[in-house]
Amino acid sequence: MKILIAIGGREFSKPTLDLGMKIANSFKSSTTIAYVGKKISQFSEKDVSVVHQNLDDRELYRPGIRTLEWAYDFLISKKYIEEKDSNKFDDYLLVDEENSRMKVLLKGQQSDKIDLIMRTGEIIEQLKDEVETNKHDITIIGGGGNKGIHQKLVQFIDSSVFVVKNYSVNKKYKILLPVNDSKGSDMAIETAINFAKSYKLNVEIVSVPEGKKSIEEVEKILKKTKEQFSKNRIKTTTKLIDGPAVNSIVNYAKDDSIVILGVSPKNPIMKYFFGSKPLSIAQKCNCPVLITK
Amino acid sequence: MNESYKVISSSILFWFSQKKWFVYSVLISIFLLNLSTPVGLTIPAYHSLIILLLVFMLVTFEPIPFPAIALLTLVLQVVLGVAPPDVVASSFMNDAVLFVMGSLMFAIAIVHQGLDIRLAKLIIKIFGKSKRMFLAGLMTISAILSSFLGEHTVIAIMLPIGLSVIKNIDTQQADGKNAVLLTLFSIAYGTIIGSIGTPSGGARNVIMINYLQEFSNVSIDYWKWMKHAYPILMIQLVVAYFVLQFTFPSSLNNIKMRGFKKNIGKTDVKKNINHLFSCLIIIGIVSSWFAFNDIYGLGIIALAGALTFMIFGMISWEEINKNTNWGVILLFAATISLGFQINETGASSWLVLRFNELLETLPSNSMNVSWSIMAVLSGLTANFFTSSATVSLIGPMAIELHPTDISFALSSAIASGFSFLTVISSPTAMIIYSTGLVSTKMFFRVGILMFIISIIILYLMSQFYWVTL
Numbered sequence: 001m002k003i004l005i006a007i008g009g010r011e012f013s014k015p016t017l018d019l020g021m022k023i024a025n026s027f028k029s030s031t032t033i034a035y036v037g038k039k040i041s042q043f044s045e046k047d048v049s050v051v052h053q054n055l056d057d058r059e060l061y062r063p064g065i066r067t068l069e070w071a072y073d074f075l076i077s078k079k080y081i082e083e084k085d086s087n088k089f090d091d092y093l094l095v096d097e098e099n100s101r102m103k104v105l106l107k108g109q110q111s112d113k114i115d116l117i118m119r120t121g122e123i124i125e126q127l128k129d130e131v132e133t134n135k136h137d138i139t140i141i142g143g144g145g146n147k148g149i150h151q152k153l154v155q156f157i158d159s160s161v162f163v164v165k166n167y168s169v170n171k172k173y174k175i176l177l178p179v180n181d182s183k184g185s186d187m188a189i190e191t192a193i194n195f196a197k198s199y200k201l202n203v204e205i206v207s208v209p210e211g212k213k214s215i216e217e218v219e220k221i222l223k224k225t226k227e228q229f230s231k232n233r234i235k236t237t238t239k240l241i242d243g244p245a246v247n248s249i250v251n252y253a254k255d256d257s258i259v260i261l262g263v264s265p266k267n268p269i270m271k272y273f274f275g276s277k278p279l280s281i282a283q284k285c286n287c288p289v290l291i292t293k
Numbered sequence: 294m295n296e297s298y299k300v301i302s303s304s305i306l307f308w309f310s311q312k313k314w315f316v317y318s319v320l321i322s323i324f325l326l327n328l329s330t331p332v333g334l335t336i337p338a339y340h341s342l343i344i345l346l347l348v349f350m351l352v353t354f355e356p357i358p359f360p361a362i363a364l365l366t367l368v369l370q371v372v373l374g375v376a377p378p379d380v381v382a383s384s385f386m387n388d389a390v391l392f393v394m395g396s397l398m399f400a401i402a403i404v405h406q407g408l409d410i411r412l413a414k415l416i417i418k419i420f421g422k423s424k425r426m427f428l429a430g431l432m433t434i435s436a437i438l439s440s441f442l443g444e445h446t447v448i449a450i451m452l453p454i455g456l457s458v459i460k461n462i463d464t465q466q467a468d469g470k471n472a473v474l475l476t477l478f479s480i481a482y483g484t485i486i487g488s489i490g491t492p493s494g495g496a497r498n499v500i501m502i503n504y505l506q507e508f509s510n511v512s513i514d515y516w517k518w519m520k521h522a523y524p525i526l527m528i529q530l531v532v533a534y535f536v537l538q539f540t541f542p543s544s545l546n547n548i549k550m551r552g553f554k555k556n557i558g559k560t561d562v563k564k565n566i567n568h569l570f571s572c573l574i575i576i577g578i579v580s581s582w583f584a585f586n587d588i589y590g591l592g593i594i595a596l597a598g599a600l601t602f603m604i605f606g607m608i609s610w611e612e613i614n615k616n617t618n619w620g621v622i623l624l625f626a627a628t629i630s631l632g633f634q635i636n637e638t639g640a641s642s643w644l645v646l647r648f649n650e651l652l653e654t655l656p657s658n659s660m661n662v663s664w665s666i667m668a669v670l671s672g673l674t675a676n677f678f679t680s681s682a683t684v685s686l687i688g689p690m691a692i693e694l695h696p697t698d699i700s701f702a703l704s705s706a707i708a709s710g711f712s713f714l715t716v717i718s719s720p721t722a723m724i725i726y727s728t729g730l731v732s733t734k735m736f737f738r739v740g741i742l743m744f745i746i747s748i749i750i751l752y753l754m755s756q757f758y759w760v761t762l
Contacts, residue, residue: 037727042359043679044723046397046618047445050404051452051724060456063729125311156307268303272310 001029004136004159006036006127007071012144015167017071019288020140021080023162026198029137030113033071034130035064037120056094064118065094068104072116081114094118100126101133124152131159138162143288151279154263154291155272160191162290163282166255173288174202176257178249179225180210184262184278184292189225191292192260196234203229203236206252208245215240246277250284259289314354322347326373333646338638340373344631345640345686352624353678359620363627375634384630391592392499393625393681394617398599399578400446401616402608406571407564413454424545428479429534431455435483436530440490440523441579445720447484452724455480462547464730471543477725478541478739482533482713484721489710490526492518492591493582497675497684499591500629501706504688508636509696513703515583515591520762521703525754532746540739567607574601628685641689648694660695664755667691667701668708668748675709676718676744683709700755711747713740 005020007013017033024031040048056062075081093105104116119126131139136159141150143165153161177192179185196203205225209218222238229236241248253259264276271279282289309316322343330339344366351362370381412434420430431451439447455476464470488494492502492515502518505511578598582591602608635641652663671691675683684706691705712718716726716736725731 038729040727041679041717041723042355043618043621043682043717044445044720046616046621047449047720048724048727050401050616051449052727054404054409054449054453055456058453058457060453060460063727067729122311128307152310156303156310268299268306272306 001027001138002134002136003027003029003031004127004130004134004139005031005033006123006139006141007033007067008035008142012142013067013071014074015169016140016142016164017074018078018169019164019167020162021075021078022199023138023140023195024113025080027194030115032115032117032130032134032136033068034117034119034127035067035071036123036126037064037118039122040120062094064120065104068116068118075114101130123149124156127153128157131157138290140164150282151275154279154282155268158293160290160292162288164288166286167288171256173256173258174204176249176253176259177203177205177225178245178259178261178281179205179207179221180213181221182262182265184265186262187292188260188262189228191290193229193232193234195258195260195290196229197232201258203234204257205229205236205238206241206249207238208241208243208248210245246280246284249281253285253287255287257285257287259285259287261289261291263291263293312356314350315356318347318350318354318356321350331643334640334643335638337373337375337634338640338643341370341375341631341634341638341640342644344369344373344375345635348628348631348686349678352682359624363620363623366627366631370631370634375638380637381630381634384633385626387503387629388590388592389496389500389503389629389685390622390626391590392493392595393496393592394622395592395595395597395599396443396493396496397445397617397622398613399595399602400443400449401613402599402602403442403446403571403575404449405602405608405612406567408568408571409450409453410564411568412450413457416454424548425538427458427548428476428545431476432479432483432534433530435480436487436490436526439484439487440494440526441582442575443494443496444484444488447487448480448721448724451480451484452728456728458548461549468543469547471541472545472547473730474735475537475541475543475545476548477728477731478537479534481721481725482537482743483530485710485712485719486526486529486533488719489522489707490519491515491522491582492586493579493595495710496625496681497706497709500625500632500681500684501688501691501702502591503629504632504636504692505699505702507633508689508692509702511697511699512587513699515586518703521759522707524758525707525750528750528754529747532750533743536739536742536746540742570605570607571602574598577601625681625685628682632685632689635686636689636693641693644690645693648690661756663694664701664704665748665752667694668704668751671705672708672711672744672748673714676712676714679718680709680712700759703759704751704755707751708748711744713743713747715740 003020003024005017007017052062095103095105097103100120102118104118119130127139138160139153139157140162141153143163150163175192175196177188179189192203195201205222207218207222209215218240222240226236226238241252259281261278261281264271264278266276278291282291325343330336348362348366351357367381367385370376371378416430416434420426431454435447435451459473459476462469462473464473492498498518502513505513578594581594585594599613603610655662671683671687674687688705692702695701712722714737716722716733722736726733726736
């Protein structure tokens with residue numbers, strides 16, 4: 001499994017980085033930590049590039065590098081990377097790759113499972129390109145900022161998207177898994193099983209009767225899902241909730257929930273203009289939400 | 294749902310989400326093309342104004358690359374019958390375009406020489422007695438250099454000097470944060486203010502000189518421009534110093550001049566010779582701008598500067614090619630070409646006529662009102678559209694307002710240089726913003742005061758000083 005963690009400002013990115021690395025560690029996956037720098041006007045892009053190169057040559061200041069250095073130090077402080085004299089951030093090499101991508105190579109030996117990269121430009125375009133080029137399975141991003149970004153990420157990025165909202169390092173979390181009989185829901189169940197197994201989390205399976213579905217049919221889905229978890233020796237509880245799907249799930253989710261949802265099967269054009277239920281839940285919930293693809 | 298349908302519709306949606314402003318701009322243009330031509334305008338003139346609007350939208354929102362906007366501008370001029378192909382081609386290249394090309398290459402060659410270390414020593418020697426003097430010195434030297442060499446050259450040289458003194462400042466504390474902002478803004482404002490000082494300070498100045506020569510047959514040489522603009526520059530510098538000291542009060546205790554002096558201490562003989570040659574070339578080029586711009590034009594002299602660096606092997610063509618923004622050169626060439634057609638087709642006269650009619654409806658209609666509107670409009674447009682592109686497109690209108698009075702054209706070009714409001718307005722603003730140490734809100738908050746004061750200074754100088762020249 002390959003995980004992409006997108007970071008921005010230092011303080012805001014701490015929970016994203018922490019949760020992202022916990023997931024990466026539990027899945028033993030390779031991780032790319034990406035800093036996407038501010039979009040530069042085409043008028044000034046060459047000037048900015050010359051100045052940044054100039055600053056870097058003089059070991060003065062490289063925007064983005066300091067954030068990645070902070071991220072690297074954070075990983076060492078949390079023991080995600082073993083601290084050695086040889087893997088200090090002081091001596092780095094910036095490799096200019098294609099499509100506004102720069103890879104930071106540390107001269108000492110570092111974990112081959114963690115890549116540090118810098119990209120410059122429009123965030124959706126850059127993350128989409130990163131996921132397509134390096135085939136990441138999950139993109140993890142902070143919950144702050146413009147909500148439109150999350151919608152576009154889910155819509156256009158070809159990986160699962162984890163929006164880390166109000167995550168606290170010290171809190172004990174449980175998985176909240178809303179299910180129905182869609183293909184997206186099957187993927188969410190599979191991911192939730194992996195998460196619960198690796199991360200040792202309790203799971204709460206919920207379902208909302210929608211449309212022509214009878215309560216019996218919904219209970220059958222809940223039962224079937226519970227059995228899948230039982231086979232993997234994961235503790236679950238099930239609950240049938242009434243009311244409109246989005247609001248019921250949003251109200252049911254607590255601060256200590258990690259909501260895992262499947263992507264909507266709706267037509268992409270309809271999703272772009274009118275949104276979808278998973279997107280609305282991700283936007284309204286005040287806790288981390290993973291939309292699987 | 295069919296998987297390939299999903300992939301295709303998703304790709305189209307992504308293209309639309311990234312290029313929506315291109316789609317909107319084209320739709321608006323098609324709509325305008327289908328309206329009847331306004332009374333008093335010829336069809337080519339009307340079409341040139343539609344292309345102008347299209348270029349404004351595309352450059353502001355950048356949905357497609359600049360070279361694509363440039364090519365679209367040229368193609369549309371011919372396809373929509375604004376001008377025949379030969380006329381479009383001949384208006385595409387002139388001294389202003391050569392100046393943009395030459396000054397960008399010359400800037401890369403200068404920055405490549407590492408003159409910042411030498412300059413830092415000089416600043417320390419002259420202004421190193423106190424930290425406040427040092428910041429004033431950074432601002433003044435930035436302004437003087439920028440007035441001759443242009444913003445993009447000077448900010449690239451001065452920023453490393455500024456950042457080396459604030460390298461380890463803790464920005465969590467207000468005093469430290471203010472010291473960082475004071476240093477960065479001193480360099481940025483010095484550089485921005487300096488760019489109005491001489492024709493070579495910015496491409497917009499050269500574009501306006503070219504337009505004045507072509508449309509009004511008025512010639513402004515290097516010295517004449519300086520006489521008009523340099524006093525404004527000096528007053529602005531003093532004002533900016535106090536505005537920044539007031540906005541970012543700091544004890545400056547965190548600024549480490551000692552570490553800075555140690556860092557710049559080492560130079561070798563080879564570097565010394567290289568720096569000496571670089572300075573001689575720079576002095577030679579600036580002197581040539583003074584002495585020979587009437588004969589050779591500013592563009593050819595700028596190109597000669599880049600050429601000299603290449604001949605002496607002080608920079609390779611690969612380095613220049615890699616760092617030159619060819620897209621901007623193409624865009625300026627295309628917008629200048631459009632500017633010529635807007636004038637030739639009579640579109641600028643028609644716009645000025647409508648503008649004057651609008652002024653007549655105001656209770657007090659005078660030269661001062663039309664000057665103020667023109668100056669503020671130039672300044673504001675430049676802040677949202679970048680200065681040189683603004684002058685290349687609305688310059689013909691500024692001249693048309695009073696073709697024989699150069700104060701309108703000069704004011705429009707100078708006001709376009711007041712890039713204090715937005716980070717997209719100039720390379721300096723964008724570079725300072727790209728460090729991540731200055732936010733767009735912060736830039737606007739400080740800049741709004743500087744913008745208003747600068748317009749007032751420009752007005753007073755045009756009213757009371759320029760008339761004495």
